[in-house]
Amino acid sequence: MPETAATRDAYGKTLERMGERYPEIVALDADLSESTRTIWFAKKFPERFFQMGIAEQDMIATAAGLASAGKVPFASSFAIFASRAWEQVRNLLCRAEINVNLCLTHTGISVGEDGASAQALEDIAAFRVLPNMRIIVPADDIETVGVIEFLAADRNGPTYVRLGRSKTPRIHAQDYKFVFGKASVPREGKDIAIIACGVMVGKAMEATEILAAEGIEARVINMSTIKPIDADTIIAASKEIGKIVTAEEHSIIGGLGGAVAEVLAENAPCSMKRVGTRDTFGESGTPDELLEKYGLQPHHIAAAAKSLL
Amino acid sequence: MEKTTDISRLKEIARQIRIDILESTFAAGSGHPGGSMSAVEVIVALYWSEMNHRPDEPHWPDRDRFVLSKGHACPVLYAALARAGYFAVKELKNLRKLGSFLQGHTDMLKTPGVDFSAGSLGMGLSFANGVALAARLDKKDYRTYVMLGDGEVQEGQIWEAAMTAPHRKLDNVCAILDYNKLQIDGFNKDIKGLEPIDEKWAAFGWHVIRIDGHDFEAIFKALDSARTTKGKPTIIIADTLKGKGVSFMENQAGFHGRCLKPDEMEKAREELKEVLK
Structure with missing residues (x-):
C-alpha cells in the first residue's frame, strides 16, 4: 500500500x-x-x-x-x-x-x-x-x-x-476533494460492492486484490459521511450489483452496517453481509493482532464478499 | 424597557410575576411553580436593574447573559421576559402547549430572550464559563449570570465547572444558587446534603456571598460585590423559600413539580393581592 x-x-x-x-x-x-x-x-x-x-x-x-x-x-x-x-x-x-x-x-x-x-x-x-x-x-x-x-x-x-x-x-490522491454527504468510489467493480468507512476503506481496497485474483471485481464505496448517509449511492449499488458488504471498525450494531441496512431494507433490498465487531468488547494486543482476531482484515472482507456470490 | 432600583416598584413587579407563574402553570395543568417562586426576587433584580439587555434585540451580541441552569424553573423566566417586553404577556397562557414557543423546559431556539436550553441539570455553569471565555477573547465586558438549583449541585458536572471558572479567573461569571433547600424527593439534607455549601465553593476558589434571596437590597449589594470582585468568579448563595409568597406552598416539596388546583389557585390569587413584606 x-x-x-x-x-x-x-x-x-x-x-x-x-x-x-x-x-x-x-x-x-x-x-x-x-x-x-x-x-x-x-x-x-x-x-x-x-x-x-x-x-x-x-x-x-x-x-x-x-x-x-x-x-x-x-x-x-x-x-x-x-x-x-x-x-x-x-x-x-x-x-x-x-x-x-x-x-x-x-x-x-x-x-x-x-x-x-x-x-x-x-x-x-x-x-x-x-x-x-x-x-x-x-x-x-x-x-x-x-x-x-x-x-x-x-x-x-x-x-x-x-x-x-x-x-x-493513503487511499486518496492529493487532489481528492471531500464532499460532505457524498460517498466516493475509490475503485469500480461490477460483481460486489464493499461499503466501508475509516480505516476499513484501506482494508477493503486490499480485499479487492484478493478478490481480483479470483476474477471477482469489487466496487469500493467510501461512505465517509455516515450521517446524513448517501442513500442514492447505496441504492444504486444495490440496483446495479445487488450484493453488498459493509466494513467498519465498529460494532455491526447501529453503525455503518446498520445505516446501510436501513436504507436497503426500505428502498432496495439485496443480499448483504456486515463486517465489524460482533457485539463484543475488544482486548489488549497489537492493532494487527486485534484486527485479525476480531475479523477486520482484508481476507475477512473478501470472505464475506465471496459468501454472497 | 423600564429599569429601576426602587424597592417598592420591584416588589410590585415580583408580585405580578408570582401571579404569572401560578396562572401560567395553572393554565398548563403542570409545571414547576415551587422553584420558580423561590427565584423571583433574584431574577427581577437581574432583569430590571443589573443586566444590560434589550428586549427588542434579544440577540444583541453585547448583552449580559442569563443562563437558567435549573431549567424547570422556566415559568419565572418566561414571566420576567414577558413583563420585560420580550414577548406578549398573553403568551404565558400557552406554556407547555403544543406548538408554543414556551416549552416545558427552556429552549434557546424557540423563546426570545432565552440564552440556554436547559432541562437536564448540571450543564449551565459549564456553558456560562464558555460564554465568559468567549467574552474575554473578544475583549467584551458583558457578564454572564447563571442560576443553579440546590439539588442541581449534586450533579458532578457542576463541580467540574466549579473548578474551571476559578482556574481561568472568570470574574465575568456570577453564579447564583437558589438555595430553597428542597428538591423533588424532599429536603437536600435528607437526600444528599450540601453543607457546608459556602465552604465548598470557597475551597474551589470562588468569592462567596450569602444572602437572603428575597431581600432586594441584599441582592443588589451582592451583585455589586460580584461585579467589582476581580480575578475570581462569584457565587451568591441565596437562601430562599420554595413556593415563596403563597402560605400553603412555602417550604413544601410537593409543589416542586405540580401546579395548583382550582381552589388553591383562588386562595393564591387572594394572597398575592398585596406585595410581600
Missing part, C-alpha cells in the same frame, strides 16, 4: 492551519492534547486553546457556551471518554443545534494495547441516533484534511468526526 499517516495527525495539522485562517476557531481538550494532536493548535494559539482537564462533560458544555457567543470550537478527547458526555451532546449540542466540532480520536479496535476500555466500538451508533448530529469518518489523512477544512468554514454542526490512532494507508 502507499504511504501511511494517522488521521489524528492530519487533524492536528489542519486545525492549526485553519486556526490561522479563522480567528474565531478555538480548541478544547480533556488532558489528551498530545494524543489527539490539539497540542499543535495549542502551541500556536495558546489564548484560543482551553485545556479542560479530565472533565469531558464540562469540556463539551463549555464548548457549547463558546459557540453560542460566536466561536467555532473543536473539542477533542478519546472517543470513548467523550461518549460519557452523550447526554450533554444530546440535550445541548443537538437539541439547541450548537455548532461544536467533536473531533474524537482512538476509535476502533486498532487502539491496540490499551485494551477494551479505550477502544470505542459503539460511538457511531450512540451518536447516529441523535437528531441534528452529523457524523464523518475520514478514510485517510488526505480526506481528514478536507473534512477539517470543510468544518472550519461550514458552521452547521454539531458534527462528530471519528479519527484513528494508528497509521492508515
Whole structure:
C-alpha cells in the first residue's frame, strides 16, 4: 500500500492551519492534547486553546457556551471518554443545534494495547441516533484534511468526526476533494460492492486484490459521511450489483452496517453481509493482532464478499 | 424597557410575576411553580436593574447573559421576559402547549430572550464559563449570570465547572444558587446534603456571598460585590423559600413539580393581592 499517516495527525495539522485562517476557531481538550494532536493548535494559539482537564462533560458544555457567543470550537478527547458526555451532546449540542466540532480520536479496535476500555466500538451508533448530529469518518489523512477544512468554514454542526490512532494507508490522491454527504468510489467493480468507512476503506481496497485474483471485481464505496448517509449511492449499488458488504471498525450494531441496512431494507433490498465487531468488547494486543482476531482484515472482507456470490 | 432600583416598584413587579407563574402553570395543568417562586426576587433584580439587555434585540451580541441552569424553573423566566417586553404577556397562557414557543423546559431556539436550553441539570455553569471565555477573547465586558438549583449541585458536572471558572479567573461569571433547600424527593439534607455549601465553593476558589434571596437590597449589594470582585468568579448563595409568597406552598416539596388546583389557585390569587413584606 502507499504511504501511511494517522488521521489524528492530519487533524492536528489542519486545525492549526485553519486556526490561522479563522480567528474565531478555538480548541478544547480533556488532558489528551498530545494524543489527539490539539497540542499543535495549542502551541500556536495558546489564548484560543482551553485545556479542560479530565472533565469531558464540562469540556463539551463549555464548548457549547463558546459557540453560542460566536466561536467555532473543536473539542477533542478519546472517543470513548467523550461518549460519557452523550447526554450533554444530546440535550445541548443537538437539541439547541450548537455548532461544536467533536473531533474524537482512538476509535476502533486498532487502539491496540490499551485494551477494551479505550477502544470505542459503539460511538457511531450512540451518536447516529441523535437528531441534528452529523457524523464523518475520514478514510485517510488526505480526506481528514478536507473534512477539517470543510468544518472550519461550514458552521452547521454539531458534527462528530471519528479519527484513528494508528497509521492508515493513503487511499486518496492529493487532489481528492471531500464532499460532505457524498460517498466516493475509490475503485469500480461490477460483481460486489464493499461499503466501508475509516480505516476499513484501506482494508477493503486490499480485499479487492484478493478478490481480483479470483476474477471477482469489487466496487469500493467510501461512505465517509455516515450521517446524513448517501442513500442514492447505496441504492444504486444495490440496483446495479445487488450484493453488498459493509466494513467498519465498529460494532455491526447501529453503525455503518446498520445505516446501510436501513436504507436497503426500505428502498432496495439485496443480499448483504456486515463486517465489524460482533457485539463484543475488544482486548489488549497489537492493532494487527486485534484486527485479525476480531475479523477486520482484508481476507475477512473478501470472505464475506465471496459468501454472497 | 423600564429599569429601576426602587424597592417598592420591584416588589410590585415580583408580585405580578408570582401571579404569572401560578396562572401560567395553572393554565398548563403542570409545571414547576415551587422553584420558580423561590427565584423571583433574584431574577427581577437581574432583569430590571443589573443586566444590560434589550428586549427588542434579544440577540444583541453585547448583552449580559442569563443562563437558567435549573431549567424547570422556566415559568419565572418566561414571566420576567414577558413583563420585560420580550414577548406578549398573553403568551404565558400557552406554556407547555403544543406548538408554543414556551416549552416545558427552556429552549434557546424557540423563546426570545432565552440564552440556554436547559432541562437536564448540571450543564449551565459549564456553558456560562464558555460564554465568559468567549467574552474575554473578544475583549467584551458583558457578564454572564447563571442560576443553579440546590439539588442541581449534586450533579458532578457542576463541580467540574466549579473548578474551571476559578482556574481561568472568570470574574465575568456570577453564579447564583437558589438555595430553597428542597428538591423533588424532599429536603437536600435528607437526600444528599450540601453543607457546608459556602465552604465548598470557597475551597474551589470562588468569592462567596450569602444572602437572603428575597431581600432586594441584599441582592443588589451582592451583585455589586460580584461585579467589582476581580480575578475570581462569584457565587451568591441565596437562601430562599420554595413556593415563596403563597402560605400553603412555602417550604413544601410537593409543589416542586405540580401546579395548583382550582381552589388553591383562588386562595393564591387572594394572597398575592398585596406585595410581600
